[in-house]
Amino acid sequence: MDKFTKVTGIAAPMPLVNIDTDMIIPKQFLKTIKRSGLGVHAFDEMRYDDDGNENPDFVLNKPAYREAQVLVAGDNFGCGSSREHAPWALADFGIRVIVSTSFADIFYNNCFKNGMLPIVLPEEQVQVLMKDAEKGANARMEIDLENQTITASDGESFSFDIDPFRKHCLLEGLDDIGLTMEKAAAIDTFESQASQSRPWV
Template sequence: MKAFTRLDAKIAPLPLANIDTDQIIPKQFLKTVEREGLSKGLFYDLRFDEQGREKPDFVLNRPEYKGAGVLVAGDNFGCGSSREHAPWALMDFGIDCVISSSFADIFYNNCFQNGLLPVVLKPDEVQDLMEEAKGGNHMVTVDLQAQTVISPSGKSFAFQIDPQRKEKMLKGLDAIGETLQKARSIDVYEGRRAIGQPWLERA
């Protein structure tokens, strides 16, 4: 998993509440377990019309927001069914951070397991970012070490994050990476077990 330390990127505003995982990545794009290529399905019904043409008024289709790395969205982002494809699709599109006033629990947990940083700010701070993102300057800074979001105008918003999750994000550790940090201890344990309980190795 890629480490997340500091992100300087464009911010795109999506002022919609209760965006569920089926809106983030519709069910027809869930036939793969590959993480690459899912960007084509991101917000598919919002991005494209019935003929598959881009809707020019959707924020991520607008030229000024092309290449956005941060998405600021309404309350309760990522609700609905559990699917890791949702953070995968966002990251494959180039979005490495989502800011909202609240997230659905399962989506929030999946983000940390896949390297997407979910930032919770106060509703009025989210609204401030929304308004600034609609202006001429779209660049923000998300600093995980300092736990701050710097708006286009230079306002600083502090956010809270679980210390263990923060440390793993900074080091780029998912569940597998965290386990591999203990690889030497695991090898020692298995070696001792093979000697002391050899019958367990016969299977």
Template sequence: MEQFIRLRGIAAAIDAINVDTDQIIPKLHLRTIERTGLGKVLFDELRFEPDGSEKPEFVLNQKPWRDAQILVAGDNFGCGSSREHAPWALLDFGIRCIISTSFADIFYNNCFKNGILPITVAKEALDALMMDAKDPENPVLGIDLETQEIQRPNGATLRFTIDAFRRDCLLKGLDDIGLTMQKMDRIEAFEAAQRKEQPWLYR
């Protein structure tokens, strides 16, 4: 998993509440177990007409937000059914950070496991960041996970809080497999001892 330390990128405003996982990645596209290639169908029904042409009013079809790396979203982002394809699609599109007042629990957890930083802020802070993201002249935000700060285009900074363990995992680029691999010495020592004591398990 790619580390997340600092990010400076274009922020796009998804100014809607209760954006669910079916809007993020419709169930039609859940037939793959590959993590790549899903960015092209991110927000599929919101971004595209049935014939595949773009809906020009959708923010990610407009400049400069086509290259967004940050989403500023309304309350309860990622609600609905549990599907890890949602963070896969966001990451494949290029989204590394999502800022909202609240997230659905499963989606929130899945973001950390896939190298996406979900940041929870107060309503007043979200309103300010939403205005920043809607400014076509300079919708760039800076995210610093080490200092836990968001840098706004006007130079102001906003602090955010995050669970220390999750923060450490993102800073080090550790997903569940990476965390397990850190204990490989202990795993191998256990297997060696078990092989001696219960050799029939390894036949």
């Protein structure tokens, strides 16, 4: 998992509330266990028409937001079923940060495990960032994880809270496997001692 320190990028406004995981990645794309290749299907039903053509009115199809790394969303983002493919699809599209007033718990946790930063802010601050995101490609936000700040294109900055352990994992690029590998020496020592003391196991 890549280390997360700072992200400076285009923010896409998505003011819809209750965007669920089926909207993020529809069920027909859940057959794969690969994390790559799902970005093209992110928000599939809103992004394409029945013939597979792009919907020009959908925000991520607009030229200004095709390279968006930040998503400013409505309340209760990531609700619905607990599919890990949802953060996989967003990450594969290029989204590194999602800002909302609230997230569904399972989606929120899955974001951290996939190197993404979900930021919870009060409604009035989200609305300021939503309006900033509506400016298009010229409005770039900066998210500084170390200092826990998000700064709009006009310089207005907001602080956000994050669990210290999750912050550490993002800064160091540690997913569950990476955390385990940090303990590799201790695990090897334990296994060696266990095989000597209990050779019958």
